[in-house]
Amino acid sequence: MASPLIAGVAIAAAALAGRYGIQAWQAFKARPPTARMRKFYEGGFQPKMTRREAALILGVRESTPADKVREAHRRVMVANHPDAGGSHYLASKINEAKDVLLGKTKSSDSAF
DSSP: OOOHHHHHHHHHHHHHHHHHHHHHHHHHSSSOOOOOOOOOOSOOOOOOOOOHHHHHTTTTTTTTOHHHHHHHHHHHHHHHOOTOOOOHHHHHHHHHHHHHHHHOOSSSSOOO
């Protein structure tokens, strides 16, 4: 007689645990993204590159020292170099971003 009672309690406990698990999973999926996830710049390039856009491309602040800008340029360029399968357009934009942040101005805008 105690055996059916124990089986019923075990089934009820399993059902409650399953319900709690489903609610916890739904709450986990509905939460907003955390700061650990990196936000990338969404949108195209401006016709004339600004310091803000150049800093976003290289992943640095606008007030970053020149040596850090060169280091960031190298890091981004290694990942996007045309010889390694990257785009010529992106490579020119990365180079233009470095020039803007270092204060080197070109007589014309981007090559593209």
